[in-house]
Amino acid sequence: MPSPFLESVRAACRLRGYSLQTEKTYLHWIRRFILFNNKAHPSSCGAVEVEAFLTHLACDRGVTANTQKVVLNALVFLYKHVLGHELGKLAFSLSRKQRQLPVVLSREEVAAIFAQLSGRDLLIFQLLYGSGLRISECLGLRVKDIGLTDYSISIINGKGNKDRKTLLAAPLVPALERQIAKAVDTQREDKAHGVGTALPQAIGRKYMNARYDPAWAYVFPSAQWCAHPYSGEVVRYHMHASVPSKSLRAAVKRSAIPKKVSTHTFRHSFATHLLSSGTDIRTIQELLGHNDIKTTQIYTHVIGKHFAGTTSPLESLQSNN
Numbered sequence: 001m002p003s004p005f006l007e008s009v010r011a012a013c014r015l016r017g018y019s020l021q022t023e024k025t026y027l028h029w030i031r032r033f034i035l036f037n038n039k040a041h042p043s044s045c046g047a048v049e050v051e052a053f054l055t056h057l058a059c060d061r062g063v064t065a066n067t068q069k070v071v072l073n074a075l076v077f078l079y080k081h082v083l084g085h086e087l088g089k090l091a092f093s094l095s096r097k098q099r100q101l102p103v104v105l106s107r108e109e110v111a112a113i114f115a116q117l118s119g120r121d122l123l124i125f126q127l128l129y130g131s132g133l134r135i136s137e138c139l140g141l142r143v144k145d146i147g148l149t150d151y152s153i154s155i156i157n158g159k160g161n162k163d164r165k166t167l168l169a170a171p172l173v174p175a176l177e178r179q180i181a182k183a184v185d186t187q188r189e190d191k192a193h194g195v196g197t198a199l200p201q202a203i204g205r206k207y208m209n210a211r212y213d214p215a216w217a218y219v220f221p222s223a224q225w226c227a228h229p230y231s232g233e234v235v236r237y238h239m240h241a242s243v244p245s246k247s248l249r250a251a252v253k254r255s256a257i258p259k260k261v262s263t264h265t266f267r268h269s270f271a272t273h274l275l276s277s278g279t280d281i282r283t284i285q286e287l288l289g290h291n292d293i294k295t296t297q298i299y300t301h302v303i304g305k306h307f308a309g310t311t312s313p314l315e316s317l318q319s320n321n
Contacts, residue, residue, distance in 0.1 A: 113252060
């Protein structure tokens, strides 16, 4: 049986339009907080317990500063929007573990991995690298989001509920056209069984037939029907991220690349390769959808001497000898 209290937290997240990922993250850390306090109800806890939990995560569990901030946001949300009172000013040990430099592939390594992929899986990773997409953004693409004529991709309700546009590499158009045709065929077959594409709640209520509209079909539909996470209605959702992740692990193993490669590595590589080729960092910030330029600037540390054409003074000294 689901916990009535945690269900009230879920309802508060949905009332405010938070993404499913944010909802899951908040619920995860609130559960951890409750267990840390020997399953005491959060209403019987307060600032002291929150401070102790955040300090425990930093000092005993070694979480990063970013993770500690996420946990703080989850607990502030819990007390403010679910329990109805503010935590006030908190005093806790800040995490000293900062964000690590991202793993980035060279162009040759990207090509080596692509050589081990084919079909739909290859197209997914080409989009991650060619457009700088997060895996959730890629799998959440709908037919209407693809600009085949102006070579653009629209990201709707990306991280932070933001919309943005990014690049679509022209060589991917034929493969995308084939994938879209398959997705629309799948939607047409679903319609014959009375099953439609999963829609955002507001769209689904306002436009009942949009679930059968090819424009709303997911480009990468799931293999099976499932229950809609909000309404419980049987729908066709997009592919789960575990599917391309499994293909990637096999491709990396076959290509013998000695790096820890994830789906997000291709987004990091997109940004780094653009920066090293001279693209303005503000443009990269917009393409990635970063709120703060400081987030994008981490890539300047990754590319080293290639940043803005800078070279070590030792190289000039040696060239004069």
